[in-house]
Amino acid sequence: MSLKKSNLAQAWLVLLLATLFGTALAGIQAKLGPVIEANKIKETMAKIPVLVLGEDLAAELAAENQTLTIKSRVIEIKQNGTTKFYTVYDVWLPDGKMVGHVVKADGQGYADKIELLLGLDAQGKSITGLFVLDQKETPGLGAKIMEDAWRGQFKEKSTENTLAVVKGGGGKEDQIDAISGATISSRSVTGIVNTTIANVTSQLQVTDGPDDNKSPAVQNEEPGKNKERS
Amino acid sequence: MADQPTAMERFVQGILPENPVYRQLLGLCATLAVTNGMKSALTMAVCVAFVLVCANVVISLIRNLLTPHLRIVVFTLTIATFVTVADRVLAAYMFQMSKTLGPYIPLIIVNCIIICRCEVCASKQNVVIAAADALGQSIGFGLALASIAAIREILGTGMLMGFRVLPAFWPDWVIMVLPPGAFITLGLLLGLVNYIDFKREEARK
Amino acid sequence: MDYFVDILLIALSASIINNFIFYYFVGCCPFVGVSKKVDMAFGMGCAVTFVMSIAAFLSWGITVFVLIPGAPVSTFIAGFFTTPEAAAQIDLTVLSYIVYIFAIASSVQFVEMYVRKFFPSLYRSFGVFLPLITTNCAILFACLMIMSHVAGVDNPKEVWDLGKAMTLALFGGIGFTIAIVIMSGIREELELCDVPKPFKGAAITLVIGGILAIAFMGFTGVDSGIKNALKPTPAVQEQSSEASRNTLTQYLADITCKGHNGEEILP
Secondary structure, three states, rough: OHHHHHHHHHHHHHHHHHHHHHHHHHHHHHHHHHHHHHHHHHHHHHHHHHHHHHHEEEEEEHHHOOOOOOEEEEEEEEEOEEEEEEEEEEEEEOOEEEEEEEEEEEEEEOOEEEEEEEEEEEEOEEEEEEEEEOOOOOOOOHHHHHHHHHHHOOOOEEOOOOOEEEEEOOOOOOEEEEEEEEHHHHHEEEEEEEHHHHHHHHHHOOOOOOOOOOOOOEEEOOOHHHHHHO | OOOOHHHHHHHHHHHHOOOOOOOOOOOOHHHHHHHOOOOHHHHHHHHHHHHHHHHHHHHHHHHOOOOOOOHHHHHHHHHHHHHHHHHHHHHHHOHHHHHHHHHHHHHHHHHHHHHHHHHHHOOOOOOHHHHHHHHHHHHHEEEEEEHHHHHHHHHHHHHEEEOOOOOOOOOOHHHHHHHHHHHHHHHHHHHHHHHHHHHHHHOOO | OOOHHHHHHHHHHHHOOOOOOOOOOHHHHHHHHHOOHHHHHHHHHHHHHHHHHHHHHHHHHHHHHHHOOOOOOHHHHHHOOHHHHHHHHOOOHHHHHHHHHHHHHHHHHHHHHHHHHHHHHHHHHOOOOOOEEEEEEEHHHHHHHHHHHOOOOOOOHHHHHHHHHHHHHHHHHHHHHHHHHHHHHHHHHHHHOOOHHHOOOHHHHHHHHHHHHHHHOOOOOHHEEEEEOOOOOOOOOOOOOHHHHHHHHHHHHHHHHEEOOEEEEOO
């Protein structure tokens, strides 16, 4: 009898503890949830001024306490039976002039997925910056794709031609120098950049201005569709 | 109960003589995973300390209400709650570190150290002793993590917490910051600790 | 076709390339403690695989149907108390760790009862490990990986379905079994060797585990190679030949000429 009684008491204890802890966790979620969400968004948003304007102009803007207007939208591209998603951030200067776009793209690297932010100018004609958000490449070798010096090669490259990776000092317009010992990681990043440019440059034009309050539209464009309309 | 260790004794025992990693071989998953940088190792040690102390205190407060059948459930529930709290606080205030540590913070729930201490100590002793035991074990765990992380980070990158320790011509032993380096470092350090032990016993004889 | 390539890549990655023990370090405690004999190790591996699959099934189900914002069950119940829009926003993922550990504990209990009743000889050989598996990091880790691909993705279309979740769990368990059986084979031989006294036991196991991990590192990049072979994406090839450059420029020119609504846009 006493065993049954103590088991019943135990069940009450577990339920009571569960309720107490559940409430505590709900409180934590209510308080910290928004902070965590803000952290996730800030991660990307903080990089956008530098990517589109370059270090100096971005610092100038920050010094003058001015912020850029940024709106995001998702583009879906269907190709060869696969679907790829890109998040595009359109960026306007405080005076309303469109200054560029930042595309969040990902692709397969040497070890795992590489996520990067690619900055393009307003017409999508040249690259304004590159930032690697997430990578799991080999430390000391492939992880060098995160270094400023290597990423700086992508700045001011035109989007007209595919970029090629060369070992040992690429000097020409459309060449990227590979990291020594990490050719595959270098090729993966360049490949992601090329694919992104090929897929997304047609979708960069926006008709709304910075102040229009339309919610970010999800565009389901198939590149082939436009051809049919002719 | 006169022969039970006091709070102070338990505290000191946990640091080196009953070190959770080197002596009891508990919590190896966390030890191996987060020690590729000193910063992550210290953050993990602090999180484990928080969960261990809180869980020990709570379990010790309700120790008279526990029966053999459902006590594991109660332990698990308590530990899981505190781990969730630690995880959320980390994600809110140290977002980058939370991303680096990734799934290893929730894995504290199944870290054998905490369940073992709850079972062995907190469910039988009063709050002060339980808290002292938890603190001692946490410091021991932190020491173990720091020792492994120091070796891995210095040999693997030549730097420690951002300061250059080895000269620039050091060819970084990248293997040290990769998974095999963790296994090998821990194995060698364990051998070293055992060797020191044996030498000390021989000296005593 | 795309789906099967994804499943293949997940399976390969979980079992060999990103092996749970040699890459993610989960499941180290049984790896160091239980791996003395091959048949015991194999039994442990099978038990872990079985429990992992059941736990993954339960945790995927609970995450998708109860925990994430907009999940059917939570929306339905909350619908009685608040408006439908607010009900769809209810995010219960803060309870996920507690839920997963209870799902694992229940799976272990269930498997133990089932094996004890229907396979008594099997129970005698590895039944003693089953309670230990509750605190095995590998199972909770599999659940967490599944959660990160269900609750942690921004895009609802990239959420993992049940097939991918079960593949991860099953092949993660198989990878664990492979690792622990290799280790036990080596340890059986090690009994006959002259290991220095300080290293006997866990220390030498860890050092050998490290060497095995170096061997498994050789598999890195296999999945990216297979992915490129089976799912080629255009514009990844970086030949600087004139032909491909012209094709790309032509391709871009074709689609930039027409706007979203079919009107002409001046290039």
